[in-house]
Amino acid sequence: MxxxxxxxxxxxxxxxxxxxxxxxxxxxxxxxxxxxxxxxxxxxxxxTNPSAGGGKALPPSKMKKPPADKDSEEYRQRRERNNLAVKKSRMRSKQKAMDTQQRVNELKEENERLEAKIKLLSKELSVLKDLFLEHAHNLADNVQPATRYAPGAHCVCV
Missing domain, CATH: 2.10.70 (Complement Module; domain 1)
Structure with missing residues (x-):
């Protein structure tokens, strides 16, 4: 054989x-x-190049594609899909910016309300302090000081 x-x-x-x-x-x-x-x-x-060594294969996104004919149906469809994707992306970006601006405006309004409340509460605190201090002085004025006696002295009460 x-x-x-x-x-x-x-x-x-x-x-x-x-x-x-x-x-x-x-x-x-x-x-x-x-x-x-x-x-x-x-x-x-x-x-083809034996000295290149065993490198990694390129992912499909990195591989060079032959240029498409700009008059072809496939090219036109790809461009249309890409244009729609870009339009959608830009709309999402605008919407996100508008949402962020709305949130900023809401937070500014809330901040103004809180600052006004702080001013009001500060005034109320000041008024209450003044009332308290006035009342404390009136109490102090109405109370007579106690007299002190020397040790061993006797007090005659009438």
């Missing part, structure tokens, strides 16, 4: 990757069936 010879072909695909294809040829004295004796392709991916 003879061993089939292999022929390796190297081609480069559209992504710049070399593809090695093996073709096995059966000799005439081979015992392989005729269907198997035909071409047999085994694709293998090999980097």
């Amino acid at each position: 003879s061993r089939p010879s292999q022929l390796k072909l190297t081609t480069t695909d559209h992504n710049g990757v070399s593809v090695i294809q093996s073709q096995a040829h059966a000799s005439s004295s081979s015992s392989l069936p005729a269907a198997v004796a035909g071409l047999q392709q085994v694709p293998q991916l090999v980097p």
Whole structure:
């Protein structure tokens, strides 16, 4: 039984990757069936630049896409979807800015109300302090001071 010879072909695909294809040829004295004796392709991916090392594959967003024909239906649809997305994004941004401005206005109004309340309560506190102090002075004026006697002195009460 003879061993089939292999022929390796190297081609480069559209992504710049070399593809090695093996073709096995059966000799005439081979015992392989005729269907198997035909071409047999085994694709293998090999980097085109062997010194580049085993780098990471690029994500789809980073891969270069061929420029689309500006007259094509696909391009027009992509542009339309993009325009709608941009419009929606700008509307959301405007709405967020308006909501923020409304919240700022509400907080300013609340702050003014609270400051007015502070002024009112401060005036009330001042009035109450004055009333308290006036009442305390009136009490002090109505109370006679107690006389002190020397130790051992006797007091005659009438």
